[in-house]
Amino acid sequence: MNKHAKNNKEILVVAAEPYLNDQLFNAQDAKLNRDNCLAPGIELRDALREKGISLKTVDLGNLDNAQWIIFQDTFPNNPYLKECLAKKLNHKMVLMLWEPPAVLDIALNKQFHSFFRYVLTWNDDLVDNERYFKLHWPQPPYEDPVDVIPFAKKKLLVSISANKFSYHSQELYSERVKAINYFNRAIPDDFDFYGVGWESNQLIFSKHPVRLLRNLIRHYKHPNHNTYRGRVKDKIQKLSHYKFSICYENMHNIKGWVSEKIFDSFKASCIPIYWGASNINDFVPADCFIDMRGRSYDDLLARLVSFKQDEHAACVMAIKEFMASKKYEKFSIANYIDTLLTLLLHKKGSRHE
DSSP states (O other): OOHHHHTTOEEEEEOOGGGTTTGGGOTTOTTTTGGGTTHHHHHHHHHHHHTTOEEEEGGGSOTTTOSEEEEESOOTTOHHHHHHHHTTOGGGEEEEOOSOTTTOTTTTOHHHHTTSSEEEESOTTTOOSSSEEEOOOOBOOOOOOSSOOOGGGSEEEEEEOOOOOOOOTTBOHHHHHHHHHHHHHHOTTSEEEEOTTOOTTOOOOOSSHHHHHHHHHHHHTOOOGGGBOOOOSOHHHHHTTEEEEEEEOSBOSBSSOOOSHHHHHHHTTOEEEEEOBTTGGGTSOGGGSEEOTTOOHHHHHHHHHHOOHHHHHHHHHHHHHHHTSTGGGGGBHHHHHHHHHHHHHHSOOOSOO
16 A cells, blocks of 8 residues: 555546546647647646645556545446445545536436535536536636738638537537538538548448447438548647637537637637537627527528628637636636635635636
8 A cells, every 4th residue: 555545645536448547647648638638637636746645547546545536427337436336435436527418418417426425517507516516617728829810811610520429409419510511512612620520431330230320320411521621630720720610519508518619719719609508608708709599500601701800800809808807717727726626625616606
């Protein structure tokens, strides 16, 4: 037994298999750390280390001696969860929910939540600051882009997303396909789309009947490839070449689900066409984006082509003002760390409620 375990100074994270063996903190892995997405966890580890607490993935620690065990978007059949429940370690188990029900079906399942002492969630309706605490999607510090592309040299519209599928009634994956198909036909010279899973040679065959049906549906609805440009290495750099971006969350009509997508567009001075959280205006000012709710694609296209340079510049200025405001601090890595440290070390919620 190591020194940290004896002193109960170890916090363990239960993550997906690719992130085990502390790969959750490996900033050098370009695939796992795409768009610097591992930064919040790495900075949290460093902050805990300063307090004499070790943060590591669960496979490198001891469940019995850990101070806390954090489960990230886990499922009921997770072997570490089963082991913790068998050992009655509920009092030190924390559930961290990042994804909505369209991706993680137990995201709003209170019966499942009852296994854990605390639940960190995006869902505003659950937050009570007693057992449920607000989890904002943490963003790296905002910096003005070094190379600003002139308005006249930017293409009109882009979509950067993966080709995914969900049976949930509020999913927006299929709406991304509709948008891509529409703009493919309407403005093929002023629209591009990027991402994984859109390749024309994607495999349809699968021995699993549900996956086979899903793949066939995807293939049937697959957009024309005339405007498909492949994958991107640097999402923000790519977004900066466009005036507007299709920015749909994985799911709509739920409170509090605001992911990194809208902020990626902001960082690129690209105006997002947003559809997702029903209360998005509680987090982001309305003059920073185009609200897709209630719009047809014909109406949207007419709005986009009518944008003048000064109008676009005013929207970008509003974005920069928001990104420099106290309101944006809720989405900072510093607030994420403060939320975790305050909860795990002092049993209270964040200073930014």
